Amino acid sequence: MKKLILLLNQGCALTWINFKSFPHRIASSSISILSIACVAAVMLAVLALTDGMVKTMARTGLDNTLLVMRSGAVSELQSVMFPVEVNILANHQQIIRDKNDRAIVSAEMFVNAEFKSKSGVNDQSLSLRGINNNTYLFRPNFKLIEGAKFKTGLRQVLVGRSIARKIPELKIGSTIILGDSSWLVSGIFSDNNSVFESELWADIGIVQSDYQRGNTVQSVRLAMHDGTNINKLNEVFEADPRLNVRIIEEKVFFAQQAQDLTRLIRWIGSPVALIMAFGALIAALNTMYAAISSRSKEIATHKTIGFTPFAISISILSEAMLLACIGGLLGVLPLYLFLNDVTAATQNANSLSQMMFNFKITPFLMAQAMLLSVSIGLIGGVLPAIKAMRLPVTLALRDN
Amino acid sequence: MMNNNIELKAINKTYQKSKNSTDNQVVVHDNFNLKINSGEFVALMGPSGMGKSTLLHLIGGLDKPTSGQVIIGGEQINNLNESQLTRWRADNIGFVFQSHHLLPVLTAQANVELPLALTHLNKSQRKHHAATALSLVSMADRAKHFPKELSGGQEQRVAIARAIVSDPKILLCDEPTGNLDRKTADEILSLLAKLNKEYGKTIVMVTHDLKAAEYASKVINLETYTYDLKAHNVQEARL
Numbered sequence: 001m002k003k004l005i006l007l008l009n010q011g012c013a014l015t016w017i018n019f020k021s022f023p024h025r026i027a028s029s030s031i032s033i034l035s036i037a038c039v040a041a042v043m044l045a046v047l048a049l050t051d052g053m054v055k056t057m058a059r060t061g062l063d064n065t066l067l068v069m070r071s072g073a074v075s076e077l078q079s080v081m082f083p084v085e086v087n088i089l090a091n092h093q094q095i096i097r098d099k100n101d102r103a104i105v106s107a108e109m110f111v112n113a114e115f116k117s118k119s120g121v122n123d124q125s126l127s128l129r130g131i132n133n134n135t136y137l138f139r140p141n142f143k144l145i146e147g148a149k150f151k152t153g154l155r156q157v158l159v160g161r162s163i164a165r166k167i168p169e170l171k172i173g174s175t176i177i178l179g180d181s182s183w184l185v186s187g188i189f190s191d192n193n194s195v196f197e198s199e200l201w202a203d204i205g206i207v208q209s210d211y212q213r214g215n216t217v218q219s220v221r222l223a224m225h226d227g228t229n230i231n232k233l234n235e236v237f238e239a240d241p242r243l244n245v246r247i248i249e250e251k252v253f254f255a256q257q258a259q260d261l262t263r264l265i266r267w268i269g270s271p272v273a274l275i276m277a278f279g280a281l282i283a284a285l286n287t288m289y290a291a292i293s294s295r296s297k298e299i300a301t302h303k304t305i306g307f308t309p310f311a312i313s314i315s316i317l318s319e320a321m322l323l324a325c326i327g328g329l330l331g332v333l334p335l336y337l338f339l340n341d342v343t344a345a346t347q348n349a350n351s352l353s354q355m356m357f358n359f360k361i362t363p364f365l366m367a368q369a370m371l372l373s374v375s376i377g378l379i380g381g382v383l384p385a386i387k388a389m390r391l392p393v394t395l396a397l398r399d400n
Numbered sequence: 401m402m403n404n405n406i407e408l409k410a411i412n413k414t415y416q417k418s419k420n421s422t423d424n425q426v427v428v429h430d431n432f433n434l435k436i437n438s439g440e441f442v443a444l445m446g447p448s449g450m451g452k453s454t455l456l457h458l459i460g461g462l463d464k465p466t467s468g469q470v471i472i473g474g475e476q477i478n479n480l481n482e483s484q485l486t487r488w489r490a491d492n493i494g495f496v497f498q499s500h501h502l503l504p505v506l507t508a509q510a511n512v513e514l515p516l517a518l519t520h521l522n523k524s525q526r527k528h529h530a531a532t533a534l535s536l537v538s539m540a541d542r543a544k545h546f547p548k549e550l551s552g553g554q555e556q557r558v559a560i561a562r563a564i565v566s567d568p569k570i571l572l573c574d575e576p577t578g579n580l581d582r583k584t585a586d587e588i589l590s591l592l593a594k595l596n597k598e599y600g601k602t603i604v605m606v607t608h609d610l611k612a613a614e615y616a617s618k619v620i621n622l623e624t625y626t627y628d629l630k631a632h633n634v635q636e637a638r639l
C-alpha cells in the first residue's frame with residue numbers, strides 16, 4: 001500500500017512537470033491535437049445526426065393510426081390508391097366513425113414540388129402534402145403558430161415551421177411558385193418537431209389536379225379502435241380481391257424510416273470516423289515519440305534520480321491523454337456552441353425531399369466523443385510510454 | 401549500509417556494436433579491480449574513451465558489468481533487479497553531470513525538491529529539506545529562480561543541491577566543472593571538498609582537469625592504474 005502511494009506520488013510529480021512544460025510543446029503537438037479534434041467533431045456530428053433523426057421520427061407517428069399504401073410501395077411517393085379502395089378500407093368495423101357516422105379517414109397526396117425562389121438561389125424540391133379536413137385529427141400535436149389554415153379549394157399552403165425557418169421566403173402572405181403555379185402562404189404550423197414540420201400542406205383536390213393525379217391518392221390514414229389486431233386486419237384486407245394494399249402502423253413506418261436513415265449515416269460516417277481515428281492515432285503516436293526523444297535527457301535524469309520506469313510511463317501516458325483531451329474539447333465545444341439546437345436538413349432517403357430535424361448535442365453524446373478522443377490518446381501513448389520506460393539511461397546521458 | 405566502501409571486483413565490461421555478431425565487441429574494462437574507501441574524495445582521470453563514465457555508471461547502478469562484482473557498502477548491487485536498483489539509487493547515490501540537467505519549467509527550489517517525491521516526506525518537510533540543501537550550496541536566495549535565470553555555476557550548484565537533497569552517502573560526479581570557467585570551477589570544487597570533509601560524502605569525480613584533481617584526496621589515473629593492474633595481475637599469475 002505504502003509502495004503504491006509512493007508510486008502514485010512519483011507518477012504525479014512527473015506528470016505535473018510534463019503538464020507544466022506542455023504549453024511549450026503545444027505547437028509541436030498541434031497536428032495531433034487538431035486531428036483528434038476532427039475525429040471528435042465527426043464522431044459527435046454522426047452521433048447527433050442519428051440521434052436527432054431518431055428522435056424526430058419517433059415523434060412523428062401515432063399509435064392508433066393505420067397507414068395504408070399500395071402493396072410493394074416503400075414510401076408514400078411510390079404509392080397510388082383509388083377512391084374505391086379508400087371506401088372499402090374506411091368501412092371496416094375496426095375504423096372509428098365520427099358522430100355523423102362517417103369513418104375518420106385521411107386520404108393524402110404526397111408529392112415533390114419544385115420550389116422556385118425569387119432569387120433563384122433557394123430553388124429546391126419541397127415536400128407538398130395534399131390533405132383534407134380530417135387530416136388534422138391525425139396530428140394531435142398540430143399547432144397553428146401564425147396565420148390560418150389553407151382554405152379548401154384555394155391555392156393556399158400551410159407551411160411547416162422547420163422549413164419556414166430555413167427558407168425565409170415562406171412567410172405569411174407571400175406568394176410562392178411551386179411547380180408551374182403560384183400559391184399563397186396562409187399560415188405556419190408546428191408539430192412537436194416531427195417530420196411534418198418539414199412539409200407544406202395544401203388542399204388535396206388542388207394538389208391532385210396540379211399534378212394530374214385525377215382522384216387517386218397516395219396514402220390513407222385511418223383511426224383504429226384500441227386493441228385492433230393489425231395482423232388480423234391485414235389478413236382481411238389481403239383476402240379482399242378488390243384491395244391491393246400494404247398496411248402498417250404509422251409509428252412503425254416512421255421508426256423504420258428513421259432506421260434506414262441512421263443506418264445510412266452510420267454506414268458512411270463510421271468508416272470515415274474510423275479512418276480519421278486511425279490517422280489521429282498515428283499523429284498522437286508520432287507526437288509522443290518526438291516528445292520523448294527530445295526529452296530523452298530529461299527522462300534519463302529522472303531515472304538516474306531514482307524515478308521508476310513505471311512512473312515515467314505514467315507521465316507519458318497522462319501527457320498523451322492531456323493532448324487528446326484538448327483535441328477532444330476543441331472538436332466538441334465548437335459543435336456544441338454553434339450547432340446545438342440548430343435545425344438540420346437532410347434528404348429523406350425514401351422520399352428524396354427535405355426532412356428537418358433538431359441537432360441536439362447532449363452531454364451524453366459529448367461524453368462519447370470525449371471518450372473516443374481520450375482512448376486515441378491512451379492507445380497512441382502506450383508505445384511511446386513503453387519506449388520511455390526502456391530508454392537506456394547511459395546512452396541518453398552520454399551524448400553531451 | 402554499514403560503510404560506504406566502493407569495491408569493483410574482476411569487472412569486465414564489453415559493448416556489442418551490433419547485436420548479432422561477436423567480432424564487433426568493444427572491450428572497455430577487462431578484469432578491472434578498484435576499491436574506494438568510505439569518506440574518500442577520488443578524482444578519476446585518464447584519456448577520453450578509457451571508460452571513466454562507464455565506471456561511474458557501474459558504481460551508480462545505472463549500468464551492469466558484463467561480469468564481475470560491484471559491491472557498495474557490502475551490498476552486491478550488480479545482482480539487484482531493475483526496480484531494486486532504482487530504489488537503491490534513490491537512497492544511496494547522488495549524481496552530478498557536466499550538464500546540470502535541471503528542468504527548465506521548475507524553479508531551483510522545485511528542481512531540488514524533485515528527488516524527495518521518492519520519499520515519504522510530507523510537503524513541508526520536502527520544502528525544508530530542499531531549502532537546507534540550497535543554502536548548503538549558497539543558493540538559498542535564488543530558490544525562486546528558474547534555471548534560465550541562473551549562471552552556469554549557479555545551475556551546477558543547484559544540480560549539486562539536488563544530488564545531495566536526499567542525503568546520499570555517495571556522490572558521483574562526471575566532469576562537473578567541464579562547462580565552467582576556472583573561477584567558477586574552483587568554487588564548485590571547493591563545495592564538493594566541503595561536502596566531503598564536513599558532511600562525510602564519499603565522492604568519485606571524473607575530470608580532465610589537473611587543477612580539479614588537486615581538490616581530491618586521491619587521484620586515480622585510469623591509464624596508468626589499468627597498466628599497473630595488468631602488470632600486477634600478470635605478476636600474480638606468475639607467482
Ligand SMILES: Nc1ncnc2c1ncn2[C@@H]1O[C@H](COP(=O)(O)OP(=O)(O)OP(=O)(O)O)[C@@H](O)[C@H]1O
Nearest residue numbers: 415416417426428447448449450451452453454455
Ligand atoms: N553503448 C555503447 N555501445 C558501444 N560502445 C560504447 C557504449 N557506451 C560506451 N562505449 C564505448 O566505451 C568506451 C568508454 O566510454 P566512456 O564514455 O566510459 O569513456 P570516458 O572515459 O568517459 O570518455 P570521455 O572522457 O570522453 O567522457 C568508449 O570507447 C565508448 O565508445
Ligand SMILES: [Mg+2]
Nearest residue numbers: 452453454574
Ligand atoms: Mg565520460
